[in-house]
Amino acid sequence: MAFLGNGYCSSGSEGEDEDEGMEGYRKGGYHAARPGDRFAGGRFVAQRKLGWGNFSTVWLAYDTLLNRFVALKIQKSARDYAQAALHEIELLSAIAKGDPTNSKNVVQLLDHFKHAGPNGHHVCLVTEFLGDSLLRLIRYNRNKGIGLSRVKEICRSVLVGLDYLHRELGIIHTDLKPENVLLVSTINPSKDPVRSGFTPILERTVSNQYSGSVISFSEKMLKMRARRAVAKISLRRESLGGVAAEMEKERSLDGISLKCKIVDFGNACWGSQQLAGEIQTRQYRAPEVIIGAGYSYSADMWSFACMAFELATGEVLFAPKTCQGCSEDEDHLALMMETLGKMPKKIASSGTRSKDYFDRHGDLKRIRRLKFWPLERLLVQRYNFTEPDAQGLADFLRPILDFTPENRPTAAACLKNPWLN
Ligand code: ADP
Numbered sequence: 001m002a003f004l005g006n007g008y009c010s011s012g013s014e015g016e017d018e019d020e021g022m023e024g025y026r027k028g029g030y031h032a033a034r035p036g037d038r039f040a041g042g043r044f045v046a047q048r049k050l051g052w053g054n055f056s057t058v059w060l061a062y063d064t065l066l067n068r069f070v071a072l073k074i075q076k077s078a079r080d081y082a083q084a085a086l087h088e089i090e091l092l093s094a095i096a097k098g099d100p101t102n103s104k105n106v107v108q109l110l111d112h113f114k115h116a117g118p119n120g121h122h123v124c125l126v127t128e129f130l131g132d133s134l135l136r137l138i139r140y141n142r143n144k145g146i147g148l149s150r151v152k153e154i155c156r157s158v159l160v161g162l163d164y165l166h167r168e169l170g171i172i173h174t175d176l177k178p179e180n181v182l183l184v185s186t187i188n189p190s191k192d193p194v195r196s197g198f199t200p201i202l203e204r205t206v207s208n209q210y211s212g213s214v215i216s217f218s219e220k221m222l223k224m225r226a227r228r229a230v231a232k233i234s235l236r237r238e239s240l241g242g243v244a245a246e247m248e249k250e251r252s253l254d255g256i257s258l259k260c261k262i263v264d265f266g267n268a269c270w271g272s273q274q275l276a277g278e279i280q281t282r283q284y285r286a287p288e289v290i291i292g293a294g295y296s297y298s299a300d301m302w303s304f305a306c307m308a309f310e311l312a313t314g315e316v317l318f319a320p321k322t323c324q325g326c327s328e329d330e331d332h333l334a335l336m337m338e339t340l341g342k343m344p345k346k347i348a349s350s351g352t353r354s355k356d357y358f359d360r361h362g363d364l365k366r367i368r369r370l371k372f373w374p375l376e377r378l379l380v381q382r383y384n385f386t387e388p389d390a391q392g393l394a395d396f397l398r399p400i401l402d403f404t405p406e407n408r409p410t411a412a413a414c415l416k417n418p419w420l421n
């Protein structure tokens with residue numbers, strides 16, 4: 001059930017190098033935690049912020065009862081967010097119950113409680129501490145693609161998780177994307193509190209201001225602006241042919257463990273109870289969702305394929321934009337057809353919004369001339385894959401990117417694909 005509707009599913013940088021901003025820290029919004037803050041009657045002590053999403057901030061915390069580090073997800077406090085968190089707890093409880101050995105590559109819920117703060121009552125989820133997201137891995141590698149053997153290893157991990165969710169539990173994740181798959185270990189060992197021998201903070205000290213930094217709010221804002229400006233400049237540089245990126249030192253991915261787990265069940269739903277309506281973050285959204293034709297487990301498979309492509313190339317597969325006289329949805333459908341061929345008429349006409357986008361021949365009404373650029377050719381010409389590599393990856397992805405949801409292979413079927421093994 002996508003509780004909060006489309007507007008709340010963010011795209012791009014959530015939880016990554018940009019800050020969550022200050023606006024979210026208000027009544028009904030985020031809780032401003034500081035290192036040393038205690039939760040659940042003092043049991044969990046906040047250490048540092050790990051990430052954020054549109055629903056929550058997530059902190060590294062120390063569990064003083066069991067003497068271990070955990071992740072503490074502190075939800076925004078407004079009613080809808082609280083409800084989404086309770087729903088997430090329901091799903092994560094089922095997930096943990098069905099996987100007592102914690103081997104299905106889905107994050108484990110350890111505890112949950114409510115925390116009262118100046119901005120309201122925040123539902124908090126305690127989960128196992130995990131490492132960096134796949135988005136960070138892609139960026140760490142300077143968006144170059146991480147190599148096919150690594151892609152395959154990550155795909156296997158994610159598919160084990162998806163197969164468990166879909167087949168054993170009947171859960172559709174509905175927001176699969178690189179931010180929502182976390183490596184089990186951190187990329188940088190010094191960021192791992194256990195491997196780095198980090199001594200837990202147990203008291204709040206005077207210098208522990210908001211977010212754990214020792215700088216003031218206004219300094220923080222200035223720093224944030226400066227960082228955004230730098231990000232913009234480097235984006236521009238990339239569009240100038242990636243010269244600057246070329247000049248930077250290669251980073252090795254050797255030695256980084258690629259075991260990963262699926263997180264963020266804030267939008268997940270039971271397969272039997274899904275509501276119509278928009279799900280998924282834009283770039284990972286399945287065609288049936290765009291045209292309003294309902295969705296099932298196979299919508300997660302679509303997002304999975306988009307993610308696998310992104311791991312392999314460092315770039316999103318579909319990045320739709322609003323164009324002159326057409327909407328983002330139409331551009332998205334056009335991009336899909338340019339890569340995957342024409343959508344079957346039967347499918348194109350099957351949604352509640354079909355008539356907005358397609359004419360009676362099953363052609364897009366407002367985008368007439370499509371430039372067909374199939375997956376394999378894209379991989380060779382744009383991303384410099386060798387022919388056999390491009391063919392292997394394209395042959396793996398194409399069936400998962402079938403416009404007809406029922407034709408897509410299940411996670412279990414993908415796991416049997418020889419390309420992965
Ligand atoms: P939201 O529902 O607000 O999107 P998520 O569950 O996706 O929240 O968490 C937001 C971010 O916090 C993630 O993208 C990740 O960077 C970080 N995070 C979440 N869970 C963990 C965890 N168990 N260990 C480490 N970091 C985490």
Ligand code: MG
Nearest residue numbers: 053179180264
């Ligand atoms: Mg998230």
